[in-house]
Amino acid sequence: NFITQITHRISFTFSIGYRHQQTTAKRVEEVEFDGPCMKTEVPGPRSKILAQQLEAIQSVVQVNFFCDYEESKGNYLVDVDGNRMLDVYTQIASIPIGYNHPALTKVMTDPKNMGTFVNRPALGMMPPEQFSEKLVNGLMAVAPKGFSRVQTMACGSCSNENAYKAIFIWYRVRGQQFLSLVFSFFFQVPGCPDLTLLSFMGGFHGRTLGCLATTHTKAIQKLDVPSFDWPIAPFPQLRYPLGQFERENAQEEARCLEEVEDLIVKWNQKGRHVAGVVIEPIQAEGGDNHASFDFYRKLRGITKKPFRIFNTWLGDHTKNLLLTEVIKVIKTENLLDQAKRSGKVILEGLYNLQDKYPHLLSRARGIGTFCAIDVKDEDTRNNLILKARNKGVVLGGCGTQSIRFRPALVFTEHHAHLFLDIFNDAIAELK
Amino acid sequence: NFITQITHRISFTFSIGYRHQQTTAKRVEEVEFDGPCMKTEVPGPRSKILAQQLEAIQSVVQVNFFCDYEESKGNYLVDVDGNRMLDVYTQIASIPIGYNHPALTKVMTDPKNMGTFVNRPALGMMPPEQFSEKLVNGLMAVAPKGFSRVQTMACGSCSNENAYKAIFIWYRVRGQQFLSLVFSFFFQVPGCPDLTLLSFMGGFHGRTLGCLATTHTKAIQKLDVPSFDWPIAPFPQLRYPLGQFERENAQEEARCLEEVEDLIVKWNQKGRHVAGVVIEPIQAEGGDNHASFDFYRKLRGITKKPFRIFNTWLGDHTKNLLLTEVIKVIKTENLLDQAKRSGKVILEGLYNLQDKYPHLLSRARGIGTFCAIDVKDEDTRNNLILKARNKGVVLGGCGTQSIRFRPALVFTEHHAHLFLDIFNDAIAELK
Secondary structure (H helix, E strand, O other), X not given: OXXXXXXXXXXXXXXXOOOOOOOOOOOOOOOOOOOOEOOOOOOOHHHHHHHXXXXXXXXXXXXXOOEOOOOOEEOEEEEOXXXXXXXXXXXXXXXXXXEOOHHHHHHHXXXXXXXXXXXXXXXXXXXXXXXXXXXXXXXXXXXXXXXOOOOOOOOHHHHHHHHHHHHHHHHHHHHOOOOOHHHHHHOOOOOOOOOEEXXXXXXXXXXXXXXXXXXXXXXXXXXXXXOOOOOEEOOOOOOXXXXXXXXXXXXHHHHHHHHHHHHHXXXXXOOOOEEEEOOOOOEOOOOOEOOOHHHHHHHHHHHXXXXXXXXXXXXXXXXXXXXXXXXXXXXXXXXXXXXXXXXXXXXXXXXXXXXHOOOOEEEEEEEOOEEEEEEOOHHHHHHHHHHHHHOOEEOEEEOOOEEEEOOOOOOOHHHHHHHHHHHHHHHHOOO | OHHHHOOOOOOOOOOOOOOOXXXXXXXXXXXXXXXXXXXXXXXXXXXXXXXXXXXXXXXXXXXXXXXXOOOOEXXXXXXXXXXXXXXXXXXXHOOOOOEOOHXXXXXXHOHHHHHHHHOOOOOXXXXXXXXHHHHHHOHHHHOOOOOOOOOOOOOHHHHHXXXXXXXXXXXXXXXXXXXXXXXXXXXXXXXXXXXXXXXXXXXXXXXXXXXXXXXXXXXXHOOOOOOOOXXXXXXXXXXXXXXXXXXXXXXXXXXXXXXXXXXXXXXXXXXXXXXXXXXXXXXXXXXXXXXXHHHHHHHHHHHOOOXXXXXXXXXXXXXXXXXXXXXXXXXXXXXXXXXXXXXXXXXXXXXXXXXXXXXXXXXXXXXXXXXXXXXXOXXXXXXXXXXXXXXXXXOEEEXXXXXXXXXXXXXXXHHHHHHHHXXXXXXXXXX
């Protein structure tokens, strides 16, 4: 029985010793598996059979391996061949407090939540009793300062599509007369104006048609699909370590900001006004590209500008129930402090590794545990990810030659050292 | 405790008698509530307080009332004021086998499904063991003939956005040389071609930017948002009852088909080739507009035409678990036969009502339980929906003056008569 496998954390323990860093203090936050345990290469025979079955009904080119989500626990992902891997990718940072956290299984087994999980409400019209309360204690509790309202959507692409619509509507309501509805009934000019959004090279905002017009990571995503002709600015390409390249990086950021200003002026002059600017705080899919806080402040300065968005479903309320619990766990277990500590270990470890293997690794970077490093080329990067996986560490790539690290917030210094040791072994094996 | 409230069906019973149709045989498929039970007007005081709370963080103009999804059961929706209503709208046809069907609560409480509900997998890369099996026994088991492959998405809009992309890609791969990826890296011509999709007036396909370019129901949805300039054809406006207007309706459908052909030729000549045609089998949001099977066959004839779609999440696997169970229940309980029988009662009842109130009602229409009727004008329609609600029947509008009926598949003849009685009472009260 699955439920009985979940055990609450019981104690602190100390490490016995690590190749990467000897006798470091560790905290095991939860009684979980005591390390990776590999039985086959990954994907193993069972994963391969399942992939063949799935191939009969859909493309499997992106499938890595099949997982046993019931057996996975904390920082460890278990696959269908029984391989247990330390997960430093966590479904692209989507398992915030680890696999099968007891707080979340409790939400699921609470009889009073049953109705929310089995009946899908049209939240926009017939929300459940706790809808508002869960939003207030969930999303609003972690909303950036100054955000006072919230509307949920089913996925990231839909959220961005609706944000884009909000930008256009706001631009028109604020700046121009509110055109009569009649004009737009045939859905072309003047009801549907020729407004544009400015986005950045290397940005990823989703793959639906509106989002896709602002996504510029892989060419294959856009080929053959009609798109909006909107302005695209360069994103700063910083040099690392930051401390050594302060002047060069400041110049690079200034160059990009200047380009943004030029594009806005140019497109406004063409009569295709720029209604908004869309940017990722850290370009992830595009290669874990950071810019300085100063860059964002100045960008905000350039764009300084002071709703008609309806969705029937407003996403899935079960996610609000889970999110509220996730936030509670993050607070009660001080997981943000934990992430800072673990992030420090990871980044210092990456610095050491790039010093040790300068011909292979460079540009170690990150904030908290949101870290990345570049490998000398794409093939070597892909090879390194596979080697690490077969040694029991799940990693993910991004950009052309980066590896991005996305551990859960329950990833402790102990896990960080464990990861660095195995990562070091995998690198050492590269020719 | 919620679980204990669910009782499996135990017996057949017979009706005592109805105003609308006396002493008809009824089958009560489940022991459920024995009828509507109203305690307050709807929205009641508790709903109003909750709406005020929600208004602090989002727009509530579309909120009807707040629901108690834990207390709702079978065909009955219970609101937070304890009002129990016969639901002939079921969250826009999204509660296929009734509220809290025991088969679905069983899926939720099965410990082996826990991991799927609490850990969100990136299905496109790391699917769970049963992923393929659930797709085969779920979506593929009910796929239209000739469909051999399936890819899931998180919501209807995302599904349509990706279907549109598939159309464009297919059009280019089939008809033209596969352009080098390099050309599209800057994401404008020639990588992103000026292809178009033909859609129909009154169609609803979602509100994301690609979908929105093919949605033509309410002008407010599109105002101020940049759109693709794509061709729009008229959708047949049929006259009812169909038997009396065969010649007129055939002419109307021929007119629309001719317009489709003209548009395709015209747009192809402009060099803005029509890569695909998008149509709803029954236009729902646009007013429950039907066309004949013959119309669709001829449209297919006009468009006769013989992948590069990736999504990280591929929707939500928990929905596959629930869908597989829904399909099983539909089969084992013969719910499609049930829907045919109930639909017949509903449609005959609507015919009777429009004969009785010809100054108020017209154009009763439907297939199965997917029925609709027109009310003389928008205000009267809205008024009638509110009156019915206060008598314990939940209905939904569509188009400018239609009411659409969307009961669950567990809606029996008994519920149909109950609905018709109350609907009749509500109509009789209209001035």
